[in-house]
Amino acid sequence: MVNLDVLAIAAHPDDIEITCGGLLINMSKQGRKTGALDLTRGEMGTFGTQADRDSEAIAAGELMGLSYRNNLSISDSAVAYNQENKLKIAQVIRDTKAELLILPHWEQRHPDHLACTKLGYDASFLAGLKKIDLNGEPHRPRKIIYISYSRTADFSFLVDISESFEQKCEAVRAYKSQFENRENAKRIFQPGLDVFEYMEIKAKFLGQIAGVKFAESYFIKESILIDDPQNMPIASV
Numbered sequence: 009m010v011n012l013d014v015l016a017i018a019a020h021p022d023d024i025e026i027t028c029g030g031l032l033i034n035m036s037k038q039g040r041k042t043g044a045l046d047l048t049r050g051e052m053g054t055f056g057t058q059a060d061r062d063s064e065a066i067a068a069g070e071l072m073g074l075s076y077r078n079n080l081s082i083s084d085s086a087v088a089y090n091q092e093n094k095l096k097i098a099q100v101i102r103d104t105k106a107e108l109l110i111l112p113h114w115e116q117r118h119p120d121h122l123a124c125t126k127l128g129y130d131a132s133f134l135a136g137l138k139k140i141d142l143n144g145e146p147h148r149p150r151k152i153i154y155i156s157y158s159r160t161a162d163f164s165f166l167v168d169i170s171e172s173f174e175q176k177c178e179a180v181r182a183y184k185s186q187f188e189n190r191e192n193a194k195r196i197f198q199p200g201l202d203v204f205e206y207m208e209i210k211a212k213f214l215g216q217i218a219g220v221k222f223a224e225s226y227f228i229k230e231s232i233l234i235d236d237p238q239n240m241p242i243a244s245v
C-alpha cells in the first residue's frame with residue numbers, strides 16, 4: 009500500500025477530476041504521491057454502463073498521475089451519513105496514511121456530496137482512535153482542505169493551475185460515456201454549458217482574480233499563518 013501525501017475524496021467518479029484535478033496534477037508533477045477515493049460508482053447516471061465508468065475512472069486517474077485510486081461502491085444517490093461508511097473511509101485513511109485530505113465544501117446541493125464531506129471529516133477523526141475497530145495503526149491527516157464545487161466567492165486560497173489545466177481537461181475527457189457527446193454533456197452538468205466550457209469559464213474567472221491564466225479555489229476552516237506579509241502574492245493596488 010502506497011503512503012499518500014494527498015487523498016481527495018468525492019461521491020461520484022469524475023467529481024475529483026472536475027473539481028480538484030488541477031491541484032492533484034500539480035502535486036503529482038512535484039513528485040508527491042496523490043490518490044483518489046470515490047464513494048460510489050455513479051450507477052445512477054443517465055449515460056454509460058458501470059463497466060464503462062469503472063474503466064474511465066482508471067484512465068482518468070492515470071492521466072492525473074495518481075498513485076492510488078479506490079472505490080467504496082456505496083450506492084449512488086444514497087450515500088448515508090452513518091458509522092459503517094465512516095469506518096470504510098477511515099480504513100482507507102489508515103491504509104494510505106494520507107497527510108492532506110481534499111473534501112467537498114461543507115455546503116452542497118447534492119446530498120451525496122454533503123454526506124461525503126461529513127463522512128470524510130468524521131473518518132479523519134475516527135482513524136486516529138486507537139481502540140476503534142479498524143486494521144492498522146492509528147493515523148489522522150494533518151490538514152483538510154475543501155474544494156469549492158459551485159461556490160465562486162469567499163474562498164480561503166487559490167491554486168495556480170495554468171500549467172495543468174489542459175491535463176485536467178484530458179482527465180475529464182477520459183469519461184467518454186459522460187462527456188464525449190457534448191450535447192449529452194450539456195444535459196448532465198449545467199443547462200446550456202458542457203463541462204469543458206464550465207471548467208474553462210470558472211478556472212479563467214478564478215485565474216483572473218489571482219493574476220494567472222487558470223486557477224482552482226479552496227476553503228479551509230483554520231487561519232493561514234505566515235512569516236512575512238511582504239512576500240504575499242497578488243498585489244492590492
Ligand SMILES: [Zn+2]
Pocket residue numbers: 019020023118121
Ligand atoms: Zn458528484
